[in-house]
Amino acid sequence: VYAERLRAYVKELGNLAGLSPDDVPLLEESLACYLALFARVVQGEATPRADLLTASLRLALLTRSLVLSDASGGLDGVHYLVAMGYEQGTASLARVRLSERPDDPLENDDWYRLLLATLHYLAGGYRVQALCTRRAVADAAGPSPLYASGHRILTAAFEGGGTNASALERDVAALTRGHATASESMAGLLLAIRHRTDVLLSHLGEHALETWGQRHELDPTGTDFWGRYLRRLRERGFTSFTREQGHFDEWLGRDRDLLVQLPTGAGKSIIGELLTALHLAAGAAVVWLLPTRALVRQVKRDLRSAFSKLGVDVEELPTTEDALPLFAEEAPVHRQVAVTTPERLAALARANPASLTDVRLIVFDEAHLLLERTRGVTAEHVLRVARAAPGGCRLTLMSGLQDVREPLERTMRALGATPRVLVSEVRPTRRIYGVVTDEPHGPEHSRVSVLVHPPSSNAAHPDVLPYAVQLRPGKRGPSDSKTDIAARLARSVLDSGLRSVFFLSSRRSAESQARTLAQKAKTPAGTQFRVPKSATARLRLELGRQAVVETTAPHRVAAHHSGLTPLEQHLVERWVDAGEVRTVFATPTLAQGINLPFNLSVVGYTDRFNQNTRKNEPVPAGEIMNMLGRAGRAGKVPDGLCLLALESPRTDRRRLMRRSGSVYFAEPVSRGAVGLAALLSSGYQAIGAPEWPLELSGVRSFSDAQTFLSLALRIAATGVEDAPGVGAFLEAYPSVSVIDARLRERLATAMASLIAHLRAILANDPVALQITARAGLPPEYCAAIASAVATAPVGEGDYLEWSDNAVSAALARGSARAWHRDLFAAHSQDTVLLAIREWRSGKSVSALERILVNGKVTRAHVGEFLNHQMSLLAQFWAAVPVAAEARGRADVLEATRPYAALVRDGVPTVDALVWLRALGGLDRVLAKGVAEASPLATTSLPQKQRAARKLVTQWRSGRAAPPSNFAIVLEDVLADIE
């Protein structure tokens, strides 16, 4: 269960001490200390009992040993183990206060131990881990001014030992007066940190900038830029690099491509940042690709912190991802960083082929997106385009997954790159895996037990006797299902200060458990979370009704699932991040890429109902691990306790551990195909059939079908139609070029058949073919839109009503087809189109619920519809301007171009769309209102964007007053905007 890396550290320590790793008891003792603290906060009892005296004695001696050792070190792993020991044995868990806060910080044991932990982490190069302990040090500090000395010592440590040695000495002396050993320990560790930093930063050219600049072919301006960047690194506390990161000569250069495989939070970003800085120094533009808008926003914030003070613009590409995107004129230029998604970059490159001219580096974070069937195709396409841009573009692909190195490396090679590979398995957080169950306690009682795999547990021996924390006994309930066990644990941890997420199999279950726990919680009024009035007003405006979270959040409980609006999801996440909400019942949606500071994650189901097979099926181990992985967060929560809820076998704990071992020790499923190859392999057997373009059935999703249609006609547009020609076209895609030749032949044959069938269905009409290719929609629909545009009235100005009717009529043409049945399975086409009109008019969510909720369809279903179906349906409007362009109808093109974005985002006008983006993208109803209250006088889209952003800045700074009727809501919204 413990990472192999920790075992390597234990071996390192064993070598230092001249002992076998088996004689190094640190991991076991540290785990016992951690569980003892956990037991205390949940009022339980831990076995085996922790021996803090022994643990403390070992750590104090090891600190002494390291302090007396040569500062040039080579003992990174030992520093890590010592820091971990201090951290796990103190009250950092859930920031629980176990002691008073004496005036003398060194008498505040938690504070002092956490300070030592921070220094050890930094001395070993573990900056992210040090961030956790530094936070905990701040939390444990008392009011005495001596604590400020400690704070300054840590600031200096993060700056690599500080720049003012005498001031640092004074602080150490002030803090440690009368404690000679403490003084020696701090001074010794600071020396080790300084030594480490000096070595690493000199490798980055800090002390020989000119030579370094020449070696990297930078002109004097570029060298100066690099020097200023290095100073910013120190200021920001980035002076500590792990062993893997520290080999700069191997990966830091403008003449190389790089594949980075590091766990999330383990320092991928700083690698991308250093490469970005180097390319910026050379005057180039850099693009960062991220899979989601949430990550785009987060990375934009981080990169701004790195580069804004150096005069570099870091902007999110404003482009929309439509066939005819909005804002396509804003391309990244000289010494600029653009942050975006693959879809938006693809749209930009399509609309503005010169947009990538200045780009010399693409940093693709979470690059395993290439392995997704639909989005992977776009991602692969973007990389191809960038690689082929004049001037050449280097690639840095980064992923936190362990099983994707081979396909990603293969893809890079097929793109003509020979990547250096940077691999590490050092996780920034530790995960402690186990089981939560319900054990009998007498005839009528039972007690919830947390059973944890000990460090010696492994795939061969998963059933080692576990470490245990038993909660107080209670009356046995009517059921001991996994959900009930999870719910009982949730009740126990609610008042503990721990932040916990409980994954349940359904939205209904997540919501009902959140309500029940909130109702049963006896939260005293003084400790309830007072939901800000501005947040309540914001929710009410968007939803048009009370939100569930309004009733549960005061008790520090919330539900999080895909049926909530993005605004509700966002507020829950924000409140969890701030520690206001501590217990979340979630569906797996929360596991998709969101990092929140949970101490505890519990999965309350191991199988689920499959609608297709009508059977309960086991949830794949990888999916469970992904959910459990939400516990622990780099820089915030060092240890995640990950528990699988299992019914007790009543007799033998080892059996439970064996069962959970099948999840925890499962071999990762190797991932094979990437991008286009993955898509083609999944659907080629269906697409060759003559009726497939009409029905679009037999592939995994409507999006997959769209990609097949679009690709087939893009191939046809190059004049290639026969199977060998199609095969040659496909082979140009790196992912396809490396798959088995016979499979490639079959794919080409299927695609060639699809092209022939499409031509037949569309009667070779070039306009209809072009629309189908660009919009990727059912050919019958595209043909109908092509006809409608041909006969559209001239000079209408506003074509919205006309477009709605055209889309409706064209959709109706496919009413007998499988794709239409799937799309409108829950509601008729007319009902859906009515709901879309309401949505697009900027009405609250409750207006749509009045239309869509019925006996079978709940509010949660509506939320899911809005979150997922709406962007798909919006594409039917996107076909209209494409048809107008193909038909040469400039008037229709101009008017209808934004309609798809309006449908997707749920606002009535372009101004409202601009306001929606300027206000953070979550508050549609507000955006509509603000657009009416603060009209944007300018005409072009970029000008409107700038005007809206300027007003937002003025509102935030108080230099201008926001519209008075939205003042309360804007208070919350503006506080949210970076």
Next chain:
Amino acid sequence: MAAGKQAPEVRTFPPLDAQISGVLKKARRFRAGFAEHLAFWVRLADAAVSSAGLFAMARPNTQPEDKGHDGLIFEVGQQSSQAELQSVKNSIAKAKPLVSTAGFRNKGVATAGAQLDDFWLVQNNNIGFVRLEQMLSEVTTSLGLTPDAIARQALLAQCAFNAVVFADPGEGTHDLFDGYQHVTQSALGRVATFVGANTWKETAAAVQDATLAILAAKGLG
């Protein structure tokens, strides 16, 4: 000064440190300090007899009221080592309340101040780390251990508590150390030392008188 005559040699003694003087002159503080120092020598003498390898003991507190543990002995072996944390109490009346509170004896609920309660706080709440660190530094320095050897001892060490009580012999009852099991489950980790002096108050006073007399004879006071 007359010419041609050498000045007589004058020997001066520094005045006693005010804090030390305070300990020497107050009977109650003297008893406590005396107990700590006596415990130091008792434990060293015991180690000299029983220990097979090297050993060292950290200096006792200068002031009897100093925070933290009163002593630490470290016995070094090639394959194992023993660290014993010592707490010293003395009593001229009832010793039992100094050893543990009733709440601790009965329910394991610790209250700072009593000996076993304090041990529990060490064992469960990390109390007194900086003093532990200081004492370990002293013993490793005394033993002349290299950094590698310190790391080795860190991993080999077994820990124990030693509750030392000085009191009249009648206080050494069978239940004096009741509640020790709450501190640690390991029987080897629970050491108790009772030193009965007949009578402890008079014994300490006699030593105090003798000490002050010696110092006075040396011109210190």
